[in-house]
Amino acid sequence: MSHKKRKIGIMGGTFDPIHTGHLATAEAVRVEYDLERVLFIPAANPPHKQHFRVTKPLHRYIMTVLATYSNPHFHVSPIEIERPGLSYAIDTVLELIKQYGDNIEFYFIVGSDTVQELASWKDIDRLLEICHFIAANRPGSAYTLEDIMKSFGEKGFKRIHSLPTPELEISSTDVREKVRQGRSIKYFVPDSVETYICKENLYKE
Numbered sequence: 001m002s003h004k005k006r007k008i009g010i011m012g013g014t015f016d017p018i019h020t021g022h023l024a025t026a027e028a029v030r031v032e033y034d035l036e037r038v039l040f041i042p043a044a045n046p047p048h049k050q051h052f053r054v055t056k057p058l059h060r061y062i063m064t065v066l067a068t069y070s071n072p073h074f075h076v077s078p079i080e081i082e083r084p085g086l087s088y089a090i091d092t093v094l095e096l097i098k099q100y101g102d103n104i105e106f107y108f109i110v111g112s113d114t115v116q117e118l119a120s121w122k123d124i125d126r127l128l129e130i131c132h133f134i135a136a137n138r139p140g141s142a143y144t145l146e147d148i149m150k151s152f153g154e155k156g157f158k159r160i161h162s163l164p165t166p167e168l169e170i171s172s173t174d175v176r177e178k179v180r181q182g183r184s185i186k187y188f189v190p191d192s193v194e195t196y197i198c199k200e201n202l203y204k205e
Helices: 020-032 058-066 089-100 114-120 124-130 143-152 152-161 174-182 191-199
Strands: 006-013 037-042 075-078 104-111 131-137 160-164
Touching: 006 058, 006 089, 006 114, 020 058, 020 089, 020 104, 020 143, 020 191, 037 058, 058 075, 058 131, 058 191, 089 104, 089 131, 104 114, 114 124, 114 143, 124 131, 124 152, 131 143, 143 160, 143 174, 152 160
Parallel strands: 006 037, 006 104, 037 075, 104 131, 131 160
Antiparallel strands: none
16 A cells, blocks of 8 residues: 655745745745645755855744744754755755655745756756755746756656745845845744844844
């Protein structure tokens, strides 16, 4: 008798800071794909941001915990923060398979901008073999997901999926800039995250 695989989402990112767009996207994917849970995984040393200033991992981890605690289906993993070196998705997923076992299907949630960069990810062919990708696709995106799928051949069509997500034009960059300018970020981030940013005096410079 075959056992149905459990389905778990992975929401990776720098979360600098996490905002309501991240949360709404994760919830939309969770419901649409009937995921048991979504793991939020703050990146410690993202390879694509080595030349950018990124807030200390602990601050980003705490903000992610504060933002997600009210949703029983959302969990935060320190897996990348605890692992030295650059934070590569392939290493994270392989480690999660060891933790959770083989009876899991992982669904990696990526934004419409990130999915265009998949070809440059470390060991992307292997990654497509061991997990699915959900492209959170905002209406009006300036790319065709089908073209990206084609670039990976049959594997691309089997493993990359699209889900139109709520039209939330929010970015972490915008939130940081608003804080720097002394403007309100209420409703852009959860209240708990806004309070933490203020308390820790983040993004003022």
